[in-house]
Amino acid sequence: MAARLHGLGTTIFAEMSALAVSTGSINLGQGFPDTDGPASMLEAAIAAIRSGEHNQYPPGIGIGALRHAVANHQSRFYGLDVDADSEVLVTAGATEAIAAALLALVEPGDEVIALEPYYDSYAACIAMAGGRRVPITLCAPDFRLDLDALRAAVTSRTKVLLINTPHNPTGTVLTRDELAAVAELACERDLLVITDEVYEHLTYDGAPHLPLATFPGMRERTVTISSAGKTFAVTGWKIGWVCATPDLVAAVRTAKQFLTYVSGGPFQPAVAEALRLGDDYYLGLRASLLAKRDLLCAGLASLGLDVFAPQGTYFVTTDVRPLGYSDGVEFCRMLPARCGVVAIPHEVFYDDKTAGRPLVRWAFCKQDEVLSEAVERLRAGLARS
Ligand SMILES: *Cc1c(COP(=O)(O)O)cnc(C)c1O
Numbered sequence: 001m002a003a004r005l006h007g008l009g010t011t012i013f014a015e016m017s018a019l020a021v022s023t024g025s026i027n028l029g030q031g032f033p034d035t036d037g038p039a040s041m042l043e044a045a046i047a048a049i050r051s052g053e054h055n056q057y058p059p060g061i062g063i064g065a066l067r068h069a070v071a072n073h074q075s076r077f078y079g080l081d082v083d084a085d086s087e088v089l090v091t092a093g094a095t096e097a098i099a100a101a102l103l104a105l106v107e108p109g110d111e112v113i114a115l116e117p118y119y120d121s122y123a124a125c126i127a128m129a130g131g132r133r134v135p136i137t138l139c140a141p142d143f144r145l146d147l148d149a150l151r152a153a154v155t156s157r158t159k160v161l162l163i164n165t166p167h168n169p170t171g172t173v174l175t176r177d178e179l180a181a182v183a184e185l186a187c188e189r190d191l192l193v194i195t196d197e198v199y200e201h202l203t204y205d206g207a208p209h210l211p212l213a214t215f216p217g218m219r220e221r222t223v224t225i226s227s228a229g230k231t232f233a234v235t236g237w238k239i240g241w242v243c244a245t246p247d248l249v250a251a252v253r254t255a256k257q258f259l260t261y262v263s264g265g266p267f268q269p270a271v272a273e274a275l276r277l278g279d280d281y282y283l284g285l286r287a288s289l290l291a292k293r294d295l296l297c298a299g300l301a302s303l304g305l306d307v308f309a310p311q312g313t314y315f316v317t318t319d320v321r322p323l324g325y326s327d328g329v330e331f332c333r334m335l336p337a338r339c340g341v342v343a344i345p346h347e348v349f350y351d352d353k354t355a356g357r358p359l360v361r362w363a364f365c366k367q368d369e370v371l372s373e374a375v376e377r378l379r380a381g382l383a384r385s
Pocket residue numbers: 092093094095096119164168196198226227228229230235238239240
C-alpha cells in the first residue's frame with residue numbers, strides 16, 4: 001500500500017455495521033434512515049428505468065433537469081444565482097464531490113484546514129491528494145469553532161479550508177458571525193473553501209443553515225457540496241452535486257470524470273423532481289427528525305449519559321464518563337454483545353485523540369419504535385454488570 005494511505009485502515013462503519021449484523025444489534029452507528037424517501041421520487045426513478053431513457057451513461061456533468069433543479073434550489077432557499085450549465089456538477093454522492101474537489105484543488109504539500117472530528121472521508125481524501133491536514137478541534141461541551149485557533153492555523157502553505165456545517169458528528173451549525181469570520185479570513189488570506197452542506201435541511205431550534213457562498217467575497221472561492229442522500233432519505237442512491245464558479249466546476253469535473261465519469265442515470269431525474277417538492281416536504285422532514293432527536297436525547301439522558309443535543313444533522317453525541325467508562329472505543333466495542341445496540345466512537349474522527357476519547361455518536365434517523373427499543377436495550381444491558 002502506498003505510504004500516503006498508511007494508517008487509514010478500514011472505516012469504523014464497516015467494523016461496526018458488521019458487528020451490528022453478527023450480533024443482531026440495532027444499528028445507531030451508520031447514519032442511514034430506515035424509512036423511504038418521498039413516494040413521488042421513488043416512482044419517478046422506477047418510471048425513469050421503465051422508460052429506457054436513462055439507463056445509459058448520462059452526460060458527464062449530469063442531466064440538465066437535475067442541474068436546473070439544483071440551481072433552482074440554491075435560488076429558492078438561499079437567493080444564490082447559479083448557472084445550471086456552467087456552475088453545477090452532478091457527482092456520485094457528496095463523497096465523490098469531496099474527493100474530486102480535493103484532488104482538483106490541492107497540490108502535494110498544500111495544507112488543508114479541516115474541522116475535527118472529521119467526516120469519515122476527509123482525512124483519506126486529503127491524503128490521496130497529497131495534502132497535509134491541519135485540524136481545528138471542536139471541543140465539548142458546545143463544539144463551537146475557535147476562530148482564534150482557525151486564524152492562527154493559516155500559513156503560507158494553506159490552500160483550502162474544508163468546512164462542514166451542519167457538522168457531522170457534533171451537530172454544530174455554524175452561526176452567521178462564525179461564518180462571516182471564516183469568510184473574512186478566506187478572503188484576506190486568499191484561500192479556497194470547500195463546504196460540505198449535506199445536512200442543509202436538517203437544522204433545529206431555529207438555527208438557520210447559511211451557505212458560505214452567500215457571504216461577501218465567497219461566491220468566487222467556494223465549492224459548495226450537497227447530496228440527495230440525507231435530504232431525501234436515499235443514502236444508497238449516491239446522487240450529489242457541486243456548485244461553484246465555472247472555473248472551479250471545470251477543475252472539479254476534470255478529477256471527477258476519471259473517478260466515476262458518471263453515475264446513477266435513472267436516479268438523476270428522480271432527484272430533480274424531489275428537489276422541486278413543496279416547502280411542506282422540507283418542513284415535514286425537519287419536524288420529523290427534530291422529534292426523533294428529542295426522543296433519543298431524552299432516552300440517552302435517562303440512562304445517565306451526558307447528552308449534547310445537536311442543532312443539526314442525524315446525530316447526537318454523548319460523553320460516556322458518567323457511566324464509569326473513559327474510552328468511547330471500548331464502550332462501543334462492548335455495546336453490541338452486552339446491549340444489542342451499535343454506536344460510533346468519536347475518537348476515530350480526531351487527530352487529537354484525547355479530545356474525542358470519551359465521546360460516542362448515536363444516529364436518530366430511525367423509526368421511533370427502533371429508537372425506543374434501543375434505549376430499553378441499553379437500560380437493561382447497562383444495568384447488568
Ligand atoms: C453522509 C455524508 C456525506 C456523504 O454523502 P453521500 O451523498 O452519501 O456521498 C458527506 N458528508 C457528510 C458530512 C455526511 O454526513
